[in-house]
Amino acid sequence: MLFGKAGAVLVTGGAGYVGSHICKALGACGIEVVVYDNLWIGHEDFVKWGTLERGSLHDTEKLSEVFKKHNIRAVMHFAAFSYVGESVKDPSSYYGNNVVGTLALLDTMVEHGVSHLVFSSTSATYGMPLTTPINETHPQRPINPYGKTKLVIESMIDDFDVAYGIKGVKLRYFNAAGADPECEIGEDHDPETHLIPLALDAAAGRGPGLTIFGDDYDTEDGTCIRDYIHVTDLADAHVKALEYVIESNETTAFNLGNGNGFSVKEVIKAVEKVTGRPVNAAIGPRRDGDPSALVASSDKARRLLLWEPAYPGIEDIVRDAWQWYQKRFPSSD
Ligand code: UDP
Numbered sequence: 001m002l003f004g005k006a007g008a009v010l011v012t013g014g015a016g017y018v019g020s021h022i023c024k025a026l027g028a029c030g031i032e033v034v035v036y037d038n039l040w041i042g043h044e045d046f047v048k049w050g051t052l053e054r055g056s057l058h059d060t061e062k063l064s065e066v067f068k069k070h071n072i073r074a075v076m077h078f079a080a081f082s083y084v085g086e087s088v089k090d091p092s093s094y095y096g097n098n099v100v101g102t103l104a105l106l107d108t109m110v111e112h113g114v115s116h117l118v119f120s121s122t123s124a125t126y127g128m129p130l131t132t133p134i135n136e137t138h139p140q141r142p143i144n145p146y147g148k149t150k151l152v153i154e155s156m157i158d159d160f161d162v163a164y165g166i167k168g169v170k171l172r173y174f175n176a177a178g179a180d181p182e183c184e185i186g187e188d189h190d191p192e193t194h195l196i197p198l199a200l201d202a203a204a205g206r207g208p209g210l211t212i213f214g215d216d217y218d219t220e221d222g223t224c225i226r227d228y229i230h231v232t233d234l235a236d237a238h239v240k241a242l243e244y245v246i247e248s249n250e251t252t253a254f255n256l257g258n259g260n261g262f263s264v265k266e267v268i269k270a271v272e273k274v275t276g277r278p279v280n281a282a283i284g285p286r287r288d289g290d291p292s293a294l295v296a297s298s299d300k301a302r303r304l305l306l307w308e309p310a311y312p313g314i315e316d317i318v319r320d321a322w323q324w325y326q327k328r329f330p331s332s333d
Contacts, residue, residue: 008032008070009242012057012105013078014050015042018120018176018231020185022076023049025235026242034070036063037079046185057101060108067112074116074242075109077102080149083193084124084289087146098149099156106156110164117157117168118241123227123255123294125151125172133297136172136253143289154253161251169241174227174257174296176234178317179324186324187231196228196318199268200325203275210279212264214286217293223264225293227257230311230320240305254305257296258312267314274318 009026013019014035019042023033026049033050036057044052051070055062057079066072080098081087087094109117124147125140142148157168177196179186187197195210202210215222237256245251262270268279301307311317 006071007073008034008050010034010036010066010070010072010075011050011078012036012075013042013080013120015039015044015046015052016078017187017189018173018234019076019078020046020048021180021231021235022078022238023047024180024185025232025239026050029239032070034066034072036066041081041189043188048184057097057104060104063104063108064111067108067114072112072114074118074246075105075114076118076120076238076242077105078120080120082122082146084144084146085193087144087149088288091145094145094149099152102153102156106160106166109166110160115166116242116245117166118238118245119153119157119168119170121150121154121170121172121253122147123172123174123257123296125154128291129294132293133259133295134255135297136255136300157251166251167245167249168251169245170253171238171241172253172255173234174229174255174294176231177228178230178232178311178320181232181311181320183320183323183327186328187321188328195226195264195267196271196321197325199271199279199281200275200322202279202281203271203277204325204329206329210268210281211284212268212281213284213290215265215283216286219263219292221263221265224290225261225263225295227259227261227295228267228314228317229257230309230317232320233309233311236310237301237305237307240307244305254301255296255298256301257298258309259296259298260312261293261295262314267318270314270318271322274315274322
């Protein structure tokens with residue numbers, strides 16, 4: 001056990017999609033979990049492992065109280081706004097929630113002498129890829145406010161390390177997808193913008209059908225290629241990253257992806273195969289800011305965290321997403 005008998009891990013945003021899967025993985029390791037979430041995006045019924053403390057990162061009094069009450073020993077930070085398009089239209093909310101909110105969290109960690117952090121960063125900090133696959137030394141030049149807020153936070157962590165000894169592991173994920181194979185939690189965004197749940201909507205006959213954002217990219221079938229990583233594999237990497245930062249006491253970054261790229265059309269084929277239903281899809285214009293291909297090199301995580309994705313196949317990812325989708329939206333049966 002990481003902290004012996006005493007102490008808990010604070011998971012901000014633990015009622016959200018990725019955060020809740022991390023709570024499940026922490027719970028399975030016998031680690032005490034405290035979820036700090038304002039439930040704007042998160043779901044109360046996703047908090048099944050640990051205690052829910054409802055609050056905002058801006059409420060430093062409450063945050064400080066929670067650190068004290070639960071003897072917080074380390075932090076895993078997911079609470080953030082994460083829609084690229086929305087961040088372009090409303091950067092103020094993104095800098096306010098993501099950057100200012102994280103500053104309050106880091107200050108509270110310093111105040112309570114908590115020095116270990118795992119931070120949910122993103123491949124969006126890289127911007128347009130210059131080389132592929134992308135490793136951690138690739139230049140970080142984000143092209144939208146969402147990616148910029150995450151990069152500012154990465155810099156804050158570096159500076160808080162130098163000044164106050166905060167040690168943070170920055171996990172830059174590619175496309176989080178799928179759902180808990182035991183179907184206890186999964187993806188449920190409002191509005192939903194991600195490819196796999198929207199393709200499942202189309203297969204289930206919900207909504208107007210899927211729009212493929214461009215088929216004139218420089219890829220084999222003309223559609224964008226992304227590296228989809230099963231959310232349970234992400235969760236496993238987070239637990240390993242927490243152990244790593246506590247043992248190594250160093251601030252560093254890891255990419256998390258499969259290292260395999262799948263095109264939008266390949267994802268649609270996988271959805272049709274898994275659901276046994278056609279996906280009503282039409283070609284539309286490109287979406288602003290979409291690079292043609294984003295594929296991770298996760299060699300560093302494999303080497304140093306001894307992490308290996310257990311669900312690298314796109315059909316396995318889609319199968320778990322579909323199982324969850326049918327449970328969450330029963331009318332799709
Ligand atoms: N995509 C699409 N239609 C949609 C949503 C997404 O064609 O309705 C494409 C998108 O252009 C990208 C891929 O699917 O190439 C994955 O997009 P998603 O929004 O799921 O994740 P992102 O790559 O933006 O993190």
